[in-house]
Amino acid sequence: MNRGLYIHFPFCEKKCAYCNFYSVCDTSKEEEYIKAIIREISAFKGRNITIDTLYFGGGTPSLMKGESVRGIIDAVKESFVLLKDSEITLELNPVSLKDENKLSDFKNAGINRLSIGVQSFNDRELLALSRGHSAKEAESTIERARLAGFDNISVDLMFGIPYQTVESFEETLLKALSLNVNHVSLYALSIEEKTVFGVKEKRGVDLGLPDEDTLCEMYFTACEILKKNGFEHYEISNFAKENFRSRHNEKYWKSLEYIGIGASAHSYFENTRYSFSDSVDRFLEGATKEDVYENTKKDRAEEFVFLSLRLSDGLDLNELEEKYGVHVTEDFQEKIKPLLELKLLNFSNNRVSLSEKGFFLSNSVIVQILEILNL
Incomplete structure (x- = not known):
């Protein structure tokens, strides 16, 4: 049985207004955290577990140096059987590419798929989401990724953003297509309780959100445009060109097993679900399986x-x-x-x-x- 391996890197430069994933903005413990990741990977040594997808999620894993990513991948190769044709994905935020060589470093480290958090190609919408990058920077990131040799590129896009219109959303879709991406993950903005948006909504602040009819039109507009351009709508929120489905995420959707390592990471392994605590400090202290239950x-x-x-x-x-x-x-x-x-x-x-x-x-x-x- 081939399994997936997920690595959670929780550090971010800042928290986006909509995000409710576990992340921290204090990066002072990053190096210690990476050592702890390698420690947990090494615990699987000798068990002969075969891996065919490896996924770096976050947080903002693209804040890592190329050598750190290489170190983790090398540790995976030592402790697991990592197949040669494995899909190795790294989530990437355009703001994390201040180093001109970073994309090449990721490629040389073994990353062969990028999932780029674009969200929108409209500056007003990006500002509303507090993303930190501009539309131009998002476009440049995709172009630079191609030049660095990446031929498997996914983008995350959102609809239902404050002040977004059907027209501006369509422009975002067409811009993504013009950049020849292979995969699109499309998410409706969800207002979660403890996020910046959630707090504002609770206070009665008008967030400028599109109404339900507009959301519906946006969704079906996306389905139509992406299908016309050769994308398969293979999962509720995901569209792919032929042979470019997310193999790692398909493990979740097909009830296949995967191992998660890092603060807040979840696993479904040997018929048991468990997770790590959503605390960097507890992870560094060596806390392992929590919330364990057999299905x-x-x-x-x-x-x-x-x-x-x-x-x-x-x-x-x-x-x-x-x-x-x-x-x-x-x-x-x-x-x-x-x-x-x-x-x-x-x-x-x-x-x-x-x-x-x-x-x-x-x-x-x-x-x-x-x-x-x-x-």
Whole structure:
């Protein structure tokens, strides 16, 4: 079994207004943290675990020096069986590229895929998100990545940003396409409680957010434009050119195993889920598995349904029954009829998948499917 390995680098230069991922702005413990990452990697030595995807997430892992990334990858090679054709991704923020040689250093260290946090090619929208880079800098980052030899480049884009219009969002999409990216991750802005946006919203501040109808138009505009330009809509929030799907993230969506290392990192390994504490200090002290729990068969069945329905391939009901013992009743098709009539679902060959419209309303639709399956 080939597994994925996720490395969490929590340090950032500053916190974005919308971000609720675990991150810290004090980078004074960065070198100590990298040593602790290597310590945890080394704990797997001798177990003969095969890895075919490695993902550096954050935080802002592109703040690391090339030699630090190389050191971590070398440690992975010593402690795991890292396959030659492995996908090795690094999340990159345009503001972290002050060193002209950094992209080449990452390439030489072994990174072969970049996930660039662009979010928008509109300066007003970037300012609203407190991103720290300009549209021009985002464009330049992608161009420089190509020159450094990267041919597998993904960009993160957002819709529902304060003051964003359908027109400005379309311009962002077209700019990304003009830069020949291979993959687009598209996320609706979500206002989370402890973020800058969340605090402002609680105080009654008008954030200038687009309304629901505009969000809907933005989403379907993106689907149409990306499909016309050769992108496959393979997961709710992800679009890829042929052979450029995110192999690492597909492990999450296909209920495959992965190991997470670093503060707040989660793992699904040997049928057990666990995580590290969201504390750099606790990680440095050597705290290991926390929130450990073994998935019951019912838990695994629920996850399989939820995650499968995020993918365009959908949910194979035969596989659900064979792997997890979930008996699909004969009246299943009758029960999903209202969802089929609303064109939220597709159903054929005992496989159910969400339509484009269903993707947009996925949370509600998936809950209904789980209820129909008595999960």
